[in-house]
Amino acid sequence: MAFVNGRRGAEMAKRLTGADIVKEMGVTPLIQAGGPNTKHSGTRPREEALEALRAMSEVFVNLDEFLIAAGRQIAEMIGVEAATVTSGASGGLVVQAAAAIAKDDPIKIARLPDTAGMANELIIQKRHRFVYDHLYLVPGAKFVEVGTAERCTPEEVEAAITKRTAGVIDLKSSFRSEGTVPLPVLVEIAHRHGLPVLCDAASMLPPRANLTKFYNQGADLVSFSGGKAVRGPQSTGILLGRKEWVEYARLNNAPNATVARAQKVSKEEVAGLIASLKVFLAEDEEAETARYRKMMRLVQDQIAEIPGLLVKIEHDNDHYIPQCVIYFTKAWRGPDSGEIQKRLLGGKPRIYVSSLGSTGELTVDPLNIQDEEELAIVARRVRETLVESANG
Numbered sequence: 131m132a133f134v135n136g137r138r139g140a141e142m143a144k145r146l147t148g149a150d151i152v153k154e155m156g157v158t159p160l161i162q163a164g165g166p167n168t169k170h171s172g173t174r175p176r177e178e179a180l181e182a183l184r185a186m187s188e189v190f191v192n193l194d195e196f197l198i199a200a201g202r203q204i205a206e207m208i209g210v211e212a213a214t215v216t217s218g219a220s221g222g223l224v225v226q227a228a229a230a231i232a233k234d235d236p237i238k239i240a241r242l243p244d245t246a247g248m249a250n251e252l253i254i255q256k257r258h259r260f261v262y263d264h265l266y267l268v269p270g271a272k273f274v275e276v277g278t279a280e281r282c283t284p285e286e287v288e289a290a291i292t293k294r295t296a297g298v299i300d301l302k303s304s305f306r307s308e309g310t311v312p313l314p315v316l317v318e319i320a321h322r323h324g325l326p327v328l329c330d331a332a333s334m335l336p337p338r339a340n341l342t343k344f345y346n347q348g349a350d351l352v353s354f355s356g357g358k359a360v361r362g363p364q365s366t367g368i369l370l371g372r373k374e375w376v377e378y379a380r381l382n383n384a385p386n387a388t389v390a391r392a393q394k395v396s397k398e399e400v401a402g403l404i405a406s407l408k409v410f411l412a413e414d415e416e417a418e419t420a421r422y423r424k425m426m427r428l429v430q431d432q433i434a435e436i437p438g439l440l441v442k443i444e445h446d447n448d449h450y451i452p453q454c455v456i457y458f459t460k461a462w463r464g465p466d467s468g469e470i471q472k473r474l475l476g477g478k479p480r481i482y483v484s485s486l487g488s489t490g491e492l493t494v495d496p497l498n499i500q501d502e503e504e505l506a507i508v509a510r511r512v513r514e515t516l517v518e519s520a521n522g
């Protein structure tokens with residue numbers, strides 16, 4: 131006989147579609163042409179991840195054993211000393227800071243976020259301050275800012291180090307590298323003072339080479355999102371690095387009764403992440419890049435002639451895959467990118483494009499566009515919206 135929460139229940143649920151679920155709630159879905167933005171659902175988990183989620187639900191394990199083994203498998207796949215799983219890259223930042231402050235001291239681990247009497251300062255370059263950086267403060271850390279919003283020197287970093295310093299932060303993100311201290315230099319300074327370098331590289335995949343690049347440049351802990359281009363479950367993150375620092379991070383992380391206990395990741399999600407990572411690593415990056423470029427050319431061709439716009443396909447340090455970037459020149463007579471973005475979201479169908487850039491540009495991202503039909507709709511609606519908006 132089958133219990134309701136056994137396989138029979140699962141088979142019954144199979145007939146359901148995503149459209150059914152949101153319709154019942156009265157929620158209107160959207161076409162996601164803006165890249166892995168969390169508020170617009172991140173990315174679609176790979177089939178292999180969904181399969182692994184279901185399969186992993188069939189077995190029970192001891193979570194400590196499972197997480198240690200999962201970390202070992204991830205580290206071997208990537209080719210680094212050690213790794214573990216966190217709740218998104220954001221959860222990774224929390225345990226990076228906790229690891230830097232409490233290490234493997236059970237009394238300190240249990241006391242966080244109360245850091246009284248502990249070295250709890252994290253040095254951060256002002257240019258590396260960003261919307262998620264307060265996650266580093268969750269375990270009771272304090273920031274010591276160095277440099278200006280434009281630049282920072284190695285000397286400024288070193289001068290800020292005291293006996294209260296717990297670690298040095300490095301952000302790897304679009305539009306943030308210019309003017310900052312190069313990672314290898316940061317590492318040399320930090321290590322000379324016995325301090326770890328904590329790196330947030332959440333969105334820096336692809337290129338896949340980044341999985342080992344920052345680690346090879348000496349960062350002790352590096353966080354990546356599992357829910358961006360890896361296309362694992364939205365809630366997952368990869369934290370990799372030196373063996374002892376990854377172990378400190380694990381001890382400070384859920385499921386242990388620590389400051390990060392609220393960040394638990396289920397065994398199903400961990401299995402889903404590993405399944406996705408396998409596919410991600412096996413993919414042909416050149417072919418993938420060519421495919422994205424071709425998709426974005428189709429969008430570019432539709433809007434290149436609209437007066438006042440400069441439309442380029444960008445793929446560099448600030449654009450992780452080929453994206454179609456719409457720059458608004460002085461000759462543009464219409465509203466700003468925020469308004470255009472709003473009009474696309476308010477249209478039929480609703481389309482999300484991002485406006486992440488540094489100079490008010492709009493960016494069309496191919497990552498979440500699901501098929502040719504959807505691509506054609508995106509290209510057409512972006513053209514129509516820009517043409518309609520061109521004069522106000």
Ligand SMILES: *Cc1c(COP(=O)(O)O)cnc(C)c1O
Nearest residue numbers: 218219220262303332333355356
């Ligand atoms: C996306 C991002 C994060 C958050 O990652 P999640 O996996 O969504 O938690 C953190 N830092 C940076 C720089 C990011 O781009």
